[in-house]
Amino acid sequence: MHIAQFVVTVAGFAAIGWVLWYFLVPAGRGAPPRPPRDGA
């Protein structure tokens, strides 16, 4: 179980970091390019 806890903890904090970076860091500063405009 200890290994599972370790994996979940690491993955969890990595996920938090990624979520905050993906949604909050403005595009252009090390962020992936915005997807191309669709439709219009």
Add this chain to the structure above:
Amino acid sequence: MSAAEPRTADGTGPGGDGEARVSQDAARVAGVVKVSFPVAGMTCAACVSRVQRSLAETPGVLDAAVNLATNLATVELERGAVRPGDLVAAIRDAGYDVGTESAQVAVEGLRFAGDVAPLEAAIAAVPGVLAASANRATDTLRVTYVPGLVMMPRLERAVAEAGFTVAAPIAEADPVERERLAREREVRRLAARGAVAAVVAILAMVGSMPLMGVGGTGTADLLVRLVMPLHHALAHAMPWLYEVPAPQLKIGLFVLTLPVVLWAGAQFYVAAWRGFRHRSADMNTLIGVGTGAAMLYSTAATFAPGAFEGAGLPADVYYEAVSTIVALILIGRLLEARAKGRTSAAIGRLLGLRARTARVYRDGVEVEVPAAEVQVGDFISVRPGEKVPVDGVVRSGHSAVDEAMLTGEATPVAKKEGDEVTGATLNTTGAFVFEATRVGRDTVLAQIVRLVEDAQGSRAPVQRLADRIAGVFVPVVVSVAILAFVLWFDFGPQPAAVFATVSFVTVLIIACPCALGLATPTAIMVGTGRGAERGVLIKGGEALEAASRLDVILLDKTGTVTEGKPRVTDLLAPRGPSASAAATPEERAEILAVAAAVERQSEHPLAAAIVREAAALGLEPRDADDFEALEGRGATALLGAHRVAVGSAAFLIQLGVDIGPFTDAVDALAARARTPVLVAVDGAPLGLLGLADPIKAGSVGAVRTLRRMGLEVVLVTGDVRKVAIAVAGETGIDGVESGMLPAGKVQVIRRLQEAGKRVAMVGDGINDAPALAAADVGIAIGTGTDVAVEAADITLLAGDLRAAVTAVELARATMRTIRQNLFWALAYNVVGIPIAAGALYPFAGVLLSPVFASAAMAFSSVAVVTNSLRLRRFAPTFAT
């Protein structure tokens, strides 16, 4: 929706200037255009800030405001710098879509199959048009466009330029009607999906009962505790259900829940995915990830229970939670959509005031035509009890007209030849004929509606806090949910994975940025709408907020505190060589008749007051010859054989008149702020008139209430100090600034502002325009027809100071509601999220169920909208 349309507006057309709906405000600033158009798919404050940012980043856009309550984006653009297609692209770039509208156009000249393609191409090239398809069989052209970005005349021109003729003018959908229809569609859609989800939720709940008994999540779940009695009752009533083996029961629940996920709740997942691709997270992200996680966990537990048991985890399912959450959120959105519809009801009510038909004289014959067809210059007959269809001037007949619907003033106003009448007001007893002077979009009512619409779409500065929070809200909540999962997994009791999953889902579900997004706009909509119903037109959220935080209110004297029309208040006749007394009725008539005969030829306002008074007494006008006026002092004339002089005491003394009988009376009048006017015939004093600008009936009560509300009330006037002090004394005003020219009034305001005071100026829109503009809040006191006073933040249709009290009270009530809403929305999340994460578990052993969380979430936004709707019952101190 329209993303899949065959033709788009992107990159087409020379520029969006001519197509834009130019508001009156924007037109003032050369080169700036203001357009409003619907945005589809927004659900919360995060969506609003996302769309707003995307629009603001578009080159050429000066300012963008998005209103969640109306689903409208209002954008200020540099003229010609932005194509409508850029705006559409910006909206779609943010992960949303523009609302579209379709119009069916009858086209003449569509004869050959080859005509269709060029016409379609020409129309599709009009900026703001998303798609066009012509049908030769029916001679029609179907245009899908973004309302607000395309004007109908532009479409007609494009049809003509392509070589065809429009059979009938294209009718633009009424924006209010359009919004109502869109709202109805939304309500129907939500009701159908919510109903399906609710039925499935009940069935799934019943179906899950036996499973809960078989190694459920333990007694920590509040819901499980609550349903325990139900559980026993069910086991008694439907024992066969308990005989179904657990794996089969789970598969049954999975099948039952599928339509909820794939159809009823599909909008959450679609919107969440669309937002995710555009790096935006909103309400849908939370619901989508929350229910999605519960659904995936349950599906895995249903079809691969072995994997769970191998890892020492219980293969529990949460199908009932998924369907209940979706059902509750859909029902919440349904209630919210209904309530949001009511917040804009004021506009509908205003438009409902319009008369449907008008009785117009055409070629000397009275014919009844739809009110929309009345043209300027038409003569219109109005019978007792009928509504005045458009604005105009009475040409014959007389009546009293009830203008309460516009000004809030209950007493009908007398109308005779030459008086203005306003459309939508109600004729009471008499009949009259009037000439139309303003029709359609120019009428007072149409201006009021436009002003209210603009105000309702505006944002208050207080919203900025909510916007800032909303911008980071969803990513932070997702992070908190993940953190809760990790903590429960690492430190929670067994089965840790179950507790971790439940708290992860619950945190996502309970968080509600919608309440934050709705807190301000709904209150502003209801507040400004309620104001409009009482004749108080507020320009927007900023004005509302400023009006709620005032320290000083400056009142112009003439026309604001006083009636602005001098009147004869005193009439004295001589009693011996050095005494005078109030004139007898006979003396009164004689003095006025003589004075009026001279003053009829003068243009002085005091002279007009004397003539009016004489006319009011029904005195026959007499003719005077040899009129001679001395500017600002008086006049003389010959009345028959007698030389009459009317004027100030100094003027008459100069003429050699002995004013002995009136010497004391003249001083006494001046001390009471009356202007003394003497009348002499052949060098002998005949009478003394005291003239004053009477204080309006409501002024004293209004000033008293303003002071009770904690405001410092100051009178500013161009009049002399003596008169100003007398008026201030009579009305209870604290301070006086007299002898002020318009520039002086501005200086007074600046001085107060520099001392840190927030200042409102109440005055008429013309003379006081600079002061109105300089004040933190400019309040224009109108006469019922000056709606669009440019410099004013607030326009009072009733020419009564009591309406200013109503405006301040309404502003305070609205801001109070906004603060309550914001507090509630923040407190709800601040308290709810930790509880959902399990903060209470170590102390009370309580863990919230995701189902509870969804009910709380739905309730929180409904509560905010309902709180705003309470403003509809706002009752001012003065029910004028």
